[in-house]
Amino acid sequence: MINFIHTAGRALRNRKKFYGKKENFKVTHWFDDINDITKVEKQYQLILLDRDCTLQKDHAYERASKFEKTLQQISKKSEIVSNSSFKEFLRIGLVYGDLFPANKLVRLKGEKRLTLLRVQNDNLAAYHYDPKTNKTTQVLLENPNLEPLIAEEFKKPEPIILKAILALHKNPKTLVVGDYYHTDIVCGNLAGTDTAYVTPYKPLSQNIPLILFRYLFDTPLGKLKSKNL
Numbered sequence: 035m036i037n038f039i040h041t042a043g044r045a046l047r048n049r050k051k052f053y054g055k056k057e058n059f060k061v062t063h064w065f066d067d068i069n070d071i072t073k074v075e076k077q078y079q080l081i082l083l084d085r086d087c088t089l090q091k092d093h094a095y096e097r098a099s100k101f102e103k104t105l106q107q108i109s110k111k112s113e114i115v116s117n118s119s120f121k122e123f124l125r126i127g128l129v130y131g132d133l134f135p136a137n138k139l140v141r142l143k144g145e146k147r148l149t150l151l152r153v154q155n156d157n158l159a160a161y162h163y164d165p166k167t168n169k170t171t172q173v174l175l176e177n178p179n180l181e182p183l184i185a186e187e188f189k190k191p192e193p194i195i196l197k198a199i200l201a202l203h204k205n206p207k208t209l210v211v212g213d214y215y216h217t218d219i220v221c222g223n224l225a226g227t228d229t230a231y232v233t234p235y236k237p238l239s240q241n242i243p244l245i246l247f248r249y250l251f252d253t254p255l256g257k258l259k260s261k262n263l
Contacts, residue, residue: 052191052216058223059215059259063230069104071211071230078228080203081112082196084212085126085136088232089114091239093122097129098235109133115196115210117189117217120181127153139163139195141186148188149173150198151180163198170202190217193224200225213237214248215256231260 052058063074068089075081086092089101097105105112114136116126126136135154142149150161150170158178161170177183188195190212200208208227212218213234222229237248 052220052224056259056263058220059256060223060229060263061219061231061260062209062228065211065230065232067235068101068211068232070232071209072104072107074209074230075108075111077207078209079111079206080200080208081108082115082137082199082208082210082222082227083112084190084214084218085114085116085118085130087213087234087237087240088211088218089130089235091236092241092244094239095125095129105130105133113137113199115190115199120184120187123151124153124158127155127158131155131157137195137199139188139198140180140184141188142180142183143185145185148194148198150202161198161202163201165194165197168197168201170198190221191224193221196221196225196227200227214252215260216252219256219260231256 065071071081083089090098112134114126114130114134116123116136116138118126120138123136123138130136131154135152138151140149140151148163148165150163152159158175160173160175162173163170196210209230210218210222210227211230211232213232215231219229219231234248238245
């Protein structure tokens with residue numbers, strides 16, 4: 035819930051930049067569920083996935099078996115981009131780490147530079163990202179317990195998260211996949227990637243404020259804007 039409030043507050047402060055143009059809601063592909071990605075995955079070199087209600091129930095501790103074959107098929111070109119807390123981000127690495135990494139962009143205390151964190155299995159890697167040069171540089175983590183050191187977290191729809199990942203991979207042709215228009219789809223468009231909206235998986239597994247946000251705001255407005263481009 036705290037993550038949702040943080041994301042919503044930041045989005046409202048930047049509403050003109052994020053939501054001012056209806057082109058930011060453009061949807062390249064529509065999926066009934068994540069298994070539909072097999073129809074288009076050969077078109078892309080990199081696939082950036084949302085987790086909750088895209089790949090699994092909200093904050094579940096295990097993967098959804100109905101998507102396992104698909105995730106195995108796309109694992110070599112896929113990664114997760116989540117708006118979760120640092121602790122939850124580490125757990126994503128444990129749940130999905132045998133398939134692909136998860137990403138989180140932060141600013142550490144006492145630093146102006148941005149740090150892209152990547153977790154896979156039990157391994158946490160870090161890269162400094164310079165938006166001006168659009169380049170990444172791997173750095174050695176002296177202390178893997180970064181939670182007390184995080185001064186700022188960047189969350190979708192802020193496109194800088196995706197731009198850091200794209201820079202790390204030398205800007206491949208990328209598809210961003212998710213179940214929210216105002217975070218996943220807008221973020222992909224702002225970062226210049228293709229987007230795929232997936233019908234949410236087990237959306238009622240979320241808390242009541244998120245359910246209300248989805249069905250009273252995100253879905254009706256996002257669908258209206260995306261289909262009137």
